[in-house]
Amino acid sequence: MPREKFQTLTEQMFYILLSLREERCGADVMEEVSAVTGGRVTVGPGTLYHLLDQFLHDGMIEEMAAIGRKRSYRLTEKGQRLLEEEYGRLCARVEDYRRWMRKEGEQ
Amino acid sequence: MKEKQYKYRIESYQLFEYQAVEEHLERMARRGWQLEQVGNFFWKYRREDPRETSYAVTYLPELSAFDPEVTPASRTLDEYCEEAGWEKVCDWTQMQIYRTDQADPVPLETDESVRLRAIRRSLRKSYLLPLGVLLLLLLWIFISLVSIRGSRAVAFFSEPDSLFSVCVTSLAFVMVVVHLLVYGVWVLRSARSVAHGGLCAASRFCYRFDNAFLVLVLLLLAVYIIGAFASGQGGPAAYFLLYASCILVMIAALGSLRRQLRQEGVSRWGNRTAVILVDVGMALAVGVVMSFATGWLRQAPSEPRQIVRAESLASVPSGNSWDDLWDGSTSPLLSFQNVRQYEMHPGEDFLFYRVYEPHLSALSPWCVDQLLTDDAVSWREEAAGSLPVDKVYHFSHSDGDESWLLVGNERILCVDSSWTLTQEDLAVLYENA
Numbered sequence: 001m002p003r004e005k006f007q008t009l010t011e012q013m014f015y016i017l018l019s020l021r022e023e024r025c026g027a028d029v030m031e032e033v034s035a036v037t038g039g040r041v042t043v044g045p046g047t048l049y050h051l052l053d054q055f056l057h058d059g060m061i062e063e064m065a066a067i068g069r070k071r072s073y074r075l076t077e078k079g080q081r082l083l084e085e086e087y088g089r090l091c092a093r094v095e096d097y098r099r100w101m102r103k104e105g106e107q
Numbered sequence: 108m109k110e111k112q113y114k115y116r117i118e119s120y121q122l123f124e125y126q127a128v129e130e131h132l133e134r135m136a137r138r139g140w141q142l143e144q145v146g147n148f149f150w151k152y153r154r155e156d157p158r159e160t161s162y163a164v165t166y167l168p169e170l171s172a173f174d175p176e177v178t179p180a181s182r183t184l185d186e187y188c189e190e191a192g193w194e195k196v197c198d199w200t201q202m203q204i205y206r207t208d209q210a211d212p213v214p215l216e217t218d219e220s221v222r223l224r225a226i227r228r229s230l231r232k233s234y235l236l237p238l239g240v241l242l243l244l245l246l247w248i249f250i251s252l253v254s255i256r257g258s259r260a261v262a263f264f265s266e267p268d269s270l271f272s273v274c275v276t277s278l279a280f281v282m283v284v285v286h287l288l289v290y291g292v293w294v295l296r297s298a299r300s301v302a303h304g305g306l307c308a309a310s311r312f313c314y315r316f317d318n319a320f321l322v323l324v325l326l327l328l329a330v331y332i333i334g335a336f337a338s339g340q341g342g343p344a345a346y347f348l349l350y351a352s353c354i355l356v357m358i359a360a361l362g363s364l365r366r367q368l369r370q371e372g373v374s375r376w377g378n379r380t381a382v383i384l385v386d387v388g389m390a391l392a393v394g395v396v397m398s399f400a401t402g403w404l405r406q407a408p409s410e411p412r413q414i415v416r417a418e419s420l421a422s423v424p425s426g427n428s429w430d431d432l433w434d435g436s437t438s439p440l441l442s443f444q445n446v447r448q449y450e451m452h453p454g455e456d457f458l459f460y461r462v463y464e465p466h467l468s469a470l471s472p473w474c475v476d477q478l479l480t481d482d483a484v485s486w487r488e489e490a491a492g493s494l495p496v497d498k499v500y501h502f503s504h505s506d507g508d509e510s511w512l513l514v515g516n517e518r519i520l521c522v523d524s525s526w527t528l529t530q531e532d533l534a535v536l537y538e539n540a
Contacts, residue, residue, distance in 0.1 A: 012217060014294030026183065026186070026187055027187055027190040028358070030187070030191065031190075041216055042214075042220075043217055044191065044214045044217035045187035045188040045191045046163075046184070046187075046215035046216045046222070046225075047192065047216050047218045048187055048189070049165070049183065049220050050221045050222075051218070071183065098345075
């Protein structure tokens with residue numbers, strides 16, 4: 001079933017928003033995501049550009065400063081709420097998985 | 108022999124066929140050609156050592172073809188790409204082309220849903236809108252052509268340039284429809300694939316289709332030009348070639364101007380205004396050139412075919428001299444001759460006749476149907492009598508003029524006269540015109 005825009009987040013979206021809990025410039029976001037996930041998740045520069053543009057347009061991040069050509073961003077309250085909702089969904093999935101496995105183990 | 112440093116190729120890719128573009132550029136790099144620039148008609152390649160180079164594209168939907176080469180958006184994107192090891196090559200409307208020599212580079216796009224969204228947004232204004240407008244224009248031209256009725260419709264098929272126009276318009280219409288359909292199918296397939304976690308669909312169809320289309324149009328053009336000159340109607344063909352050349356020069360000049368203004372950082376509004384103004388100026392200049400060319404190129408052959416003179420007919424009312432005008436044309440489908448004779452001082456008598464010779468027998472019934480539907484005339488079928496024809500139609504106008512339509516095996520003759528022609532006169536006209 002197709003996902004509605006930002007109803008659930010892709011991995012790229014999730015980790016970009018997560019990394020912007022601190023003020024960062026776009027190029028640092030790519031590095032941070034790769035570092036935090038141990039290289040499991042990479043954000044391509046094209047994807048980064050488009051997602052930052054979308055998040056900015058939808059008010060999930062805000063532009064903090066533009067030093068020369070480098071722009072930095074940070075999560076807004078709306079973005080934080082979305083992140084927490086996604087975290088809640090992921091935790092619910094993990095809990096469901098554990099419950100399922102316990103049930104199978106008991107059987 | 109000095110090796111070429113640059114190569115120019117026509118690449119018929121569509122803006123959404125990004126995988127085909129990337130693969131093609133990587134193939135060219137392995138052969139020692141690196142992309143330098145995408146122009147109006149040609150892609151320019153620079154000679155370098157053959158090597159494995161990765162090419163990748165992404166899209167900036169907000170860009171216009173009139174924006175400066177470097178905008179805040181493109182600068183930001185270039186910066187991110189540079190951080191990831193990608194070097195900017197050039198752009199093609201909203202498509203931004205990058206390359207890297209790294210062995211295992213970070214892909215430009217790592218989220219297919221984001222990629223698909225960017226492509227769809229980009230193509231809305233730079234692909235769908237122009238194709239939609241072109242489709243409507245071609246539809247209007249097509250409807251205008253098929254709405255032609257009567258003797259104009261028949262004469263139309265005797266003109267090689269009209270036939271060529273119909274063929275090219277029809278082919279162009281088919282091409283636009285195919286492009287829109289292929290894009291629509293690509294969007295549906297890609298959306299379905301991405302929704303299930305897959306990649307956007309691959310597409311190379313338009314590339315192959317457009318190459319075949321180009322070959323077909325060039326073949327048609329060759330047939331038209333050769334046929335026109337062979338049948339003594341080189342004038343109109345030369346006129347068409349001159350007109351087409353002027354249009355191509357205009358497109359190239361406007362493209363160069365736009366690119367130059369982009370390089371100099373002129374704003375979108377400034378660039379667009381300058382291009383429109385130069386476009387209007389060049390269009391006027393082309394109009395002037397073509398109006399001069401009309402005089403010395405678009406004329407009928409100077410040697411008329413045999414004319415049946417009014418004064419040679421037995422029933423001609425007076426012995427005054429007559430003046431005549433002649434024109435005609437021949438195409439692979441039909442030959443047409445139109446003779447108009449007027450009595451000189453002080454007379455009002457006239458004799459007009461038009462000869463149609465379909466080269467395909469299947470065309471003859473259609474020609475007759477069209478000629479019989481001329482609005483001004485209510486034809487009445489009459490007996491052929493001794494005339495060497497299959498059917499005779501006649502109409503007497505209220506002012507005393509007469510119209511005849513003689514339909515035979517190989518030709519159709521329409522005659523309009525200011526007096527009543529005898530059967531003998533009609534036979535002379537039919538056999539000798």
